[in-house]
Amino acid sequence: MAKRIINFNPGPAALPLPVLEEIREEFLDFKGSGMSVIEISHRSKPFEETLNQAVERTKKLLNLGDEFHVVFIQGGASLQFAMIPMNLALEGKPVDYINTGTWSTKAIKEAKLMGKEVRVIASSEDKNFSYIPKSFQVDEKASYLHFTSNNTIKGTQWAEFPKAGSVPLVCDMSSDILSRPFDAKPFGLIYAGAQKNIGPAGSAMVIIRKDLLDRVPDSMPSMLKYTTFTGQNSLYNTPACFVIYTVSLVLKWLDETIGGLEKMAEINQKKADILYGFMDGSGFYRGTAEKESRSLMNVTFRLPSEELEAKFVAEASKAGLGGLKGHRSVGGCRASMYNAIGLDEIKELVDFMADFQKKEG
Numbered sequence: 001m002a003k004r005i006i007n008f009n010p011g012p013a014a015l016p017l018p019v020l021e022e023i024r025e026e027f028l029d030f031k032g033s034g035m036s037v038i039e040i041s042h043r044s045k046p047f048e049e050t051l052n053q054a055v056e057r058t059k060k061l062l063n064l065g066d067e068f069h070v071v072f073i074q075g076g077a078s079l080q081f082a083m084i085p086m087n088l089a090l091e092g093k094p095v096d097y098i099n100t101g102t103w104s105t106k107a108i109k110e111a112k113l114m115g116k117e118v119r120v121i122a123s124s125e126d127k128n129f130s131y132i133p134k135s136f137q138v139d140e141k142a143s144y145l146h147f148t149s150n151n152t153i154k155g156t157q158w159a160e161f162p163k164a165g166s167v168p169l170v171c172d173m174s175s176d177i178l179s180r181p182f183d184a185k186p187f188g189l190i191y192a193g194a195q196k197n198i199g200p201a202g203s204a205m206v207i208i209r210k211d212l213l214d215r216v217p218d219s220m221p222s223m224l225k226y227t228t229f230t231g232q233n234s235l236y237n238t239p240a241c242f243v244i245y246t247v248s249l250v251l252k253w254l255d256e257t258i259g260g261l262e263k264m265a266e267i268n269q270k271k272a273d274i275l276y277g278f279m280d281g282s283g284f285y286r287g288t289a290e291k292e293s294r295s296l297m298n299v300t301f302r303l304p305s306e307e308l309e310a311k312f313v314a315e316a317s318k319a320g321l322g323g324l325k326g327h328r329s330v331g332g333c334r335a336s337m338y339n340a341i342g343l344d345e346i347k348e349l350v351d352f353m354a355d356f357q358k359k360e361g
């Protein structure tokens with residue numbers, strides 16, 4: 001087998017090797033069924049068990065009470081940008097957003113397209129989204145307050161979540177879900193495209209507080225209503241079976257091998273300390289996010305010139321370190337280090353960066 005690269009891609013992204021091995025192991029015979037998971041009925045007992053395990057494990061890891069549903073909805077995080085205002089905006093109550101980058105901007109655009117009264121109560125656009133806004137006024141009259149917990153492209157992350165009193169928080173956690181523990185109580189809805197921290201592309205995980213389901217209007221297509229998914233345990237139509245199956249294995253790994261979210265958060269913090277610590281001391285690699293807003297998941301940085309950046313990415317790739325190019329909209333470099341990237345892999349990256357600087361700095 002060809003040597004696997006160390007995968008710093010932003011998503012689809014690295015998954016834990018033991019999970020990939022487990023998938024390979026049981027691929028032709030899923031739970032003794034004599035079929036693979038992509039051939040078996042989504043209504044079969046083995047598949048339903050897997051789906052239920054994914055749901056239960058999410059609840060356990062995030063310490064979610066019975067007031068929450070966990071569902072899987074096709075269409076990725078991008079469909080959630082539209083479903084949220086369609087389902088959760090209350091008559092005469094505006095929807096509030098905090099704009100921290102490309103993905104929040106898209107969420108805001110979709111809410112406007114849905115004809116809702118959208119208020120952007122804070123934004124970091126003035127400094128190219130390089131920080132997380134600190135001061136903003138939450139209005140109790142809002143239907144909800146939407147924010148993006150981790151900004152995959154700009155490399156910033158909320159260290160502490162905004163406080164919104166009785167207004168339910170709605171959060172795009174696509175690029176840091178299950179990377180650290182948090183208190184879910186203030187949240188009305190949390191969503192994440194699966195293809196970064198928890199699985200392959202093809203579905204979003206959506207966690208929704210049951211009382212918010214009362215807001216879902218009747219007159220909408222079934223596939224766009226949260227109640228369709230919560231009422232039928234994500235099995236109204238054929239779900240993305242392979243995604244759900246992989247998510248269930250990733251969550252098992254997170255729970256049983258890593259030891260839960262406290263442990264995961266400790267590892268993620270160590271990884272970030274090593275990489276940012278090295279960069280800050282280098283005088284060569286420059287982080288683009290303000291220090292206190294830095295993301296533990298996506299580390300965005302520049303080298304002294306664009307030529308050196310291109311060379312850095314190309315040579316890293318030759319050395320087996322993939323996916324280090326920044327997003328096409330911002331340039332520069334980015335190392336995405338989701339849960340599946342371990343400490344040793346960050347050390348290898350830092351060694352490579354030090355060598356490159358010695359040669360080119």
Ligand SMILES: Cc1ncc(COP(=O)(O)O)c(C=O)c1O
Binds near residue numbers: 079
């Ligand atoms: C924070 C965030 N939100 C939303 C998206 C869009 O996700 P999807 O491709 O699942 O629609 C991404 C994708 O990179 C993302 O990073």
